[in-house]
Amino acid sequence: MWLKLPGLSRSEDRFETWIAQRHQEHVLAEREISAGPCPDESFLKSLATKSRRIQLSDPRVNHAANCHVCMTRLMELRRETHSRRRRLVLTVAVASCLLVAVVFVMLGRRRARTQNQMAEVAAIPQTVNLWNAGTFRGDQPSRLKTVLLPAALVKLTIILPRYSGAGRYDVAVTRDQAGQDILAHASSMAIGSGDREQVSVYLDLRKSRPGSYFLSTTHEQDQASYYYSLQIR
Numbered sequence: 001m002w003l004k005l006p007g008l009s010r011s012e013d014r015f016e017t018w019i020a021q022r023h024q025e026h027v028l029a030e031r032e033i034s035a036g037p038c039p040d041e042s043f044l045k046s047l048a049t050k051s052r053r054i055q056l057s058d059p060r061v062n063h064a065a066n067c068h069v070c071m072t073r074l075m076e077l078r079r080e081t082h083s084r085r086r087r088l089v090l091t092v093a094v095a096s097c098l099l100v101a102v103v104f105v106m107l108g109r110r111r112a113r114t115q116n117q118m119a120e121v122a123a124i125p126q127t128v129n130l131w132n133a134g135t136f137r138g139d140q141p142s143r144l145k146t147v148l149l150p151a152a153l154v155k156l157t158i159i160l161p162r163y164s165g166a167g168r169y170d171v172a173v174t175r176d177q178a179g180q181d182i183l184a185h186a187s188s189m190a191i192g193s194g195d196r197e198q199v200s201v202y203l204d205l206r207k208s209r210p211g212s213y214f215l216s217t218t219h220e221q222d223q224a225s226y227y228y229s230l231q232i233r
């Protein structure tokens with residue numbers, strides 16, 4: 001029968017299955033009838049689902065294994081159990097995929113919300129007025145304005161130098177004047193009031209050590225970077 005014996009290897013298992021199939025075919029083909037009445041439906045169901053409650057010594061097992069009526073019903077019950085299990089597995093798999101997707105979406109939203117909250121709550125507002133600042137372009141030094149910023153999450157508002165154009169600006173903190181070794185950078189659209197343009201960005205300087213750095217602004221169309229001497233406290 002299908003009741004699986006413990007400790008069988010895979011090849012022994014296959015052999016067992018083969019024997020069981022031959023036996024089933026024989027019982028069905030010969031339309032064998034066992035002695036005694038056929039066991040009830042609930043017993044056959046338990047047998048079909050290999051319930052551990054069934055003892056192999058139970059005479060009803062021997063009957064069912066050798067009766068073509070019981071065998072036919074057992075095979076139907078096995079098929080029903082199999083398709084029910086397949087549906088259950090499929091349902092669980094689909095539900096798991098949906099759950100994973102929902103968790104990912106929720107985590108993504110929470111992370112975005114946390115980042116926004118962190119930016120809003122923890123950022124230290126700093127304003128840097130570069131309206132009259134001397135800048136240098138690339139490696140052309142000139143009179144520099146030194147900007148002071150804390151080693152913190154900073155909401156930096158830069159009042160851009162006179163004659164600065166509208167548009168998007170990339171703001172970066174770098175270790176050198178060549179714009180290499182970027183510590184933090186962000187970009188934002190400049191907001192104009194009169195002929196004055198200003199740009200606000202969040203810069204995460206929490207991991208930077210106090211010392212000398214450079215603050216650069218790069219206009220998206222111009223692509224030329226202007227550097228200012230920066231001290232992080």
Ligand SMILES: [Zn+2]
Pocket residue numbers: 034037038039063064067068069070071
């Ligand atoms: Zn029977």
